[in-house]
Amino acid sequence: MENGNEGLFISFEGNDGSGKTTQIRLLSQWFESCGREVVHLREPGGTFIGEKIRDLLLDNENKGMEPVTEMLLYAASRAQLMRSVILPALAGNAVVICDRFVDSSYAYQGFGRQLGLEVVRAANEKAIDGHMPNLTFFLDLDADTSMARRQASGMATDRLENEEMAFHRRAHDGYRMLCDTSGERIKRIAVLEGDRQRTPEDVAAEIRAHVIGWQKNEPGFNSNSARGG
Numbered sequence: 001m002e003n004g005n006e007g008l009f010i011s012f013e014g015n016d017g018s019g020k021t022t023q024i025r026l027l028s029q030w031f032e033s034c035g036r037e038v039v040h041l042r043e044p045g046g047t048f049i050g051e052k053i054r055d056l057l058l059d060n061e062n063k064g065m066e067p068v069t070e071m072l073l074y075a076a077s078r079a080q081l082m083r084s085v086i087l088p089a090l091a092g093n094a095v096v097i098c099d100r101f102v103d104s105s106y107a108y109q110g111f112g113r114q115l116g117l118e119v120v121r122a123a124n125e126k127a128i129d130g131h132m133p134n135l136t137f138f139l140d141l142d143a144d145t146s147m148a149r150r151q152a153s154g155m156a157t158d159r160l161e162n163e164e165m166a167f168h169r170r171a172h173d174g175y176r177m178l179c180d181t182s183g184e185r186i187k188r189i190a191v192l193e194g195d196r197q198r199t200p201e202d203v204a205a206e207i208r209a210h211v212i213g214w215q216k217n218e219p220g221f222n223s224n225s226a227r228g229g
C-alpha cells in the first residue's frame, strides 16, 4: 500500500465549493456503518499548530504573502498533521479521510501560483516522507461554477477564495492535469451531468463503488475492510 500502513488513506480534492464536505460526510458515515473507525481531517489544519498556520494562510489581512511563503506554510501544516495524526491513525487501522492533501499544493501553488510542480514536490518531500493517499477523489466542478456556489452559500470568503478567477481556473486545470498523470490513484468524479448538478447521493454512490472496487483489487488490504454497498 502506498501509505505503508494497515489503514486506508483517502483524500478529497477540488475547487472551493465543489461539494467535498458533503461527500466526505457521506463516505465517513458509510465506513462507520461498515464498522470502521474513521478519522476525518482537513488541510491546512487538523492539529493545534496546523490550525494556527491555517489562520495565517487564510487571513485576508495577509494579502502580501509571497507564493513561496504560502507553499512552505501549507507544507509545514502537512508535516505536523502527517506525523502527529495521520501516521498514528493509519497504524491503528483507521480510515483517514482528508479534506485536501498534497495535490492541493500542486494545483494551487504549482499551477495557481505558477511555482511549478517540481518546486512544490521538493518543498513537500520531507513533509509527506513518501506517504501518499491510497485513493484520491477529485470532485471536478469548473472554477466559475464552484466559486458561484461558494459565494451563494453566504459564508465569508477567505484570502484564497478572494483571489482572482484566473488563479482558481489555473488550479482547476492543474487538477485535471494531475488526474491525467497520476495513474489510478486519483479518481475524477464529475459533479455536473451536462449542465445539471448531480445529486449528492448519486455522487456518493459512485465514490463508494470505486472504493469497493479498489479494495477488491488490493490483495494486501486487511480483512477488516468495509464491504457491501
Ligand code: TYD
Pocket (backbone or CB within 6 Å): 015, 016, 017, 020, 042, 043, 044, 058, 074, 099, 100, 101, 102, 103, 104, 105, 106, 108, 109, 158, 160, 161
Ligand atoms: P478551506 O476553507 O479549507 O477550503 P475548502 O473548504 O474549499 O477545502 O481553505 C483551504 C484553502 O487553501 C483552499 O482555498 C485551497 C487552499 N489550499 C492551497 O492553496 N494549498 C494547499 O496545499 C491546501 C491544502 C489548500
